[in-house]
Amino acid sequence: MTATAPPALALLPPADDALVLSHRLGEWAGHAPVLEEEVALANIALDLLGQARALYAELRDELGSEDEIAYLREERAFRNCQLVEQPNEDFAHTIVRQLYFSAYQLPLHHRLASCVPVAAKAAQETAYHLDHAEQWTLRLGDGTEESHARMQRAADALWRYTGELFEPIEGLDIDWHGLRAEWSGTLTDVFGRAGLTVPDGPGTGAWSAGAGRQGLHTEPFGRMLAEMQHLHRSHPGASW
Amino acid sequence: MASATSPPREREAGSGAGPARAGAPPEKSEQEFQADFDAAVAADERIEPRDWMPDAYRATLVRQIAQHAHSEIIGMQPEANWITRAPSLRRKAILMAKVQDEAGHGLYLYGAAETLGADREELLDKLHSGRQKYSSIFNYPTLTWADVGAIGWLVDGAAITNQVPLCRCSYGPYARAMVRVCKEESFHQRQGYELLLALSRGTPAQRAMAQDAVDRWWWPSLMMFGPPDEASSHSARSMAWKIKRHSNDELRQRFVDICVPQAESLGLTLPDPELTWNAERGHWDFGPIDWQEFQEILKGNGPCNAQRLEQRRRAHDDGAWVREAAAAHAAKQRSRPVEPPAHQERQPAGAHTAAPRAARSGDR
Numbered sequence: 001m002t003a004t005a006p007p008a009l010a011l012l013p014p015a016d017d018a019l020v021l022s023h024r025l026g027e028w029a030g031h032a033p034v035l036e037e038e039v040a041l042a043n044i045a046l047d048l049l050g051q052a053r054a055l056y057a058e059l060r061d062e063l064g065s066e067d068e069i070a071y072l073r074e075e076r077a078f079r080n081c082q083l084v085e086q087p088n089e090d091f092a093h094t095i096v097r098q099l100y101f102s103a104y105q106l107p108l109h110h111r112l113a114s115c116v117p118v119a120a121k122a123a124q125e126t127a128y129h130l131d132h133a134e135q136w137t138l139r140l141g142d143g144t145e146e147s148h149a150r151m152q153r154a155a156d157a158l159w160r161y162t163g164e165l166f167e168p169i170e171g172l173d174i175d176w177h178g179l180r181a182e183w184s185g186t187l188t189d190v191f192g193r194a195g196l197t198v199p200d201g202p203g204t205g206a207w208s209a210g211a212g213r214q215g216l217h218t219e220p221f222g223r224m225l226a227e228m229q230h231l232h233r234s235h236p237g238a239s240w
Numbered sequence: 241m242a243s244a245t246s247p248p249r250e251r252e253a254g255s256g257a258g259p260a261r262a263g264a265p266p267e268k269s270e271q272e273f274q275a276d277f278d279a280a281v282a283a284d285e286r287i288e289p290r291d292w293m294p295d296a297y298r299a300t301l302v303r304q305i306a307q308h309a310h311s312e313i314i315g316m317q318p319e320a321n322w323i324t325r326a327p328s329l330r331r332k333a334i335l336m337a338k339v340q341d342e343a344g345h346g347l348y349l350y351g352a353a354e355t356l357g358a359d360r361e362e363l364l365d366k367l368h369s370g371r372q373k374y375s376s377i378f379n380y381p382t383l384t385w386a387d388v389g390a391i392g393w394l395v396d397g398a399a400i401t402n403q404v405p406l407c408r409c410s411y412g413p414y415a416r417a418m419v420r421v422c423k424e425e426s427f428h429q430r431q432g433y434e435l436l437l438a439l440s441r442g443t444p445a446q447r448a449m450a451q452d453a454v455d456r457w458w459w460p461s462l463m464m465f466g467p468p469d470e471a472s473s474h475s476a477r478s479m480a481w482k483i484k485r486h487s488n489d490e491l492r493q494r495f496v497d498i499c500v501p502q503a504e505s506l507g508l509t510l511p512d513p514e515l516t517w518n519a520e521r522g523h524w525d526f527g528p529i530d531w532q533e534f535q536e537i538l539k540g541n542g543p544c545n546a547q548r549l550e551q552r553r554r555a556h557d558d559g560a561w562v563r564e565a566a567a568a569h570a571a572k573q574r575s576r577p578v579e580p581p582a583h584q585e586r587q588p589a590g591a592h593t594a595a596p597r598a599a600r601s602g603d604r
């Protein structure tokens with residue numbers, strides 16, 4: 001664990017993770033399976049957006065204002081992992097994506113809490129996100145044959161994007177092996193209780209190893225950014 | 241509009257704890273209950289779920305609250321349309337929080353309807369099958385970013401004008417829900433105003449966008465108060481029951497009087513050449529409303545009627561497997577022996593879906 005603050009640019013990957021996942025969750029508005037989930041998914045989206053903005057504020061000297069960072073970078077400059085940019089698909093994919101990510105983000109925030117104030121505050125929010133994903137994993141894994149099958153399909157499909165989470169981020173001097181072990185422990189426990197099988201094989205496909213962190217993204221991400229950035233870019237220099 | 245007459249269970253739920261106010265002797269006659277009810281309403285007392293109430297009062301409330309709840313959730317759509325394109329992170333956070341608030345309003349209101357014996361699933365079914373309505377205002381499209389501001393300023397503004405008197409409605413749970421709702425709607429109204437102000441003071445293109453949005457939303461928002469008093473069918477009885485406290489035309493006038501000076505501060509023009517101050521009346525006179533358009537939209541011929549309902553149905557249908565799974569899991573949990581203690585630490589707090597947490601502090 002670091003005692004001194006990491007270099008600001010080391011915070012870009014976690015900041016982009018939060019921004020991108022927040023955007024994906026925002027796409028659920030008006031489409032959720034129950035009204036309570038309209039509220040819950042928006043809560044998580046808002047927390048993540050808040051985290052992204054707080055982290056971008058730390059990057060002001062290097063990269064400019066939060067809107068310049070979010071709206072004026074090209075796809076190749078984003079450092080988020082590929083997991084968070086994956087499309088929502090059905091509710092099962094959204095829940096599994098959240099479970100994989102929050103189970104990673106929580107121990108990451110715990111490790112950064114002593115040197116990054118934003119992470120300390122975010123840890124409480126992340127614990128709630130993990131709990132939400134876990135409860136739904138238990139319900140859907142156990143509920144009906146269909147929900148079980150959908151969850152297992154989502155778990156398998158998204159598995160290949162998880163290995164990248166543990167590629168060390170330059171400048172974040174933390175115990176990455178311990179982080180991975182904690183993540184695996186959480187998943188094994190939750191999937192076990194949900195009657196789901198932890199997917200086999202490496203968590204990283206041949207074409208995605210460390211890719212998002214290096215600015216190599218999947219095709220849906222470009223369309224996501226096009227939508228997100230279009231209005232801002234159409235009015236150069238305008239303030240909103 | 242299709243009426244939301246009471247399904248049989250409404251009577252049951254309403255009389256669940258005895259048909260009268262607490263402690264009343266069971267041999268009271270119908271007339272005596274009616275007299276108690278009338279006296280309570282006349283004295284501005286609140287009617288609570290366990291109190292006796294006339295069937296027609298209950299049915300009117302269920303219909304009105306359900307329509308209000310439906311409006312909250314359909315109303316999420318036109319604004320959610322801009323979440324993914326919000327032009328700054330600050331605006332994006334405000335908009336997501338607003339759309340979330342509307343979902344929360346839907347929850348409070350379906351909850352209030354359930355205190356009258358209605359059931360959320362059944363009410364949603366009536367919405368989806370077109371037997372119950374939602375506010376026609378949401379059948380207009382949001383074409384530009386400025387529409388988000390115009391909706392906040394005008395549509396939430398009109399909703400507040402309509403709903404502030406409902407905070408004193410005779411039915412307790414509805415009145416209390418309205419207190420919470422109105423507090424949040426006034427945030428929305430201010431945020432909408434502030435969004436338009438930023439555009440109005442921005443580039444020529446932004447300014448034009450703001451004016452165009454106000455041009456399109458002004459007349460529909462005046463129609464939100466319903467038909468003119470002489471054509472309004474339910475009004476008189478609802479006034480007597482203190483469900484409604486002011487007439488449609490009174491509220492519409494109040495709204496116009498509030499908006500005219502605000503439009504001026506915004507530097508935007510309201511699209512009505514007949515708007516003039518009438519010193520004698522102490523109110524702004526305004527031009528005639530196109531009730532033909534209103535009737536057409538009510539009949540389902542608005543630009544977005546089909547689209548809004550279709551999206552709502554699709555979300556509901558796509559979510560069916562999720563709701564079924566949650567119910568199946570809950571049923572299995574009930575029939576299972578208690579989990580071993582080793583797991584208890586990570587057990588979910590309750591078998592309910594995530595509830596709204598305490599209000600967020602950011603950006604309001």
Ligand SMILES: [Fe+2]
Nearest residue numbers: 312341342345
């Ligand atoms: Fe609302």
Ligand SMILES: [Fe+2]
Nearest residue numbers: 342396425428
């Ligand atoms: Fe609102």
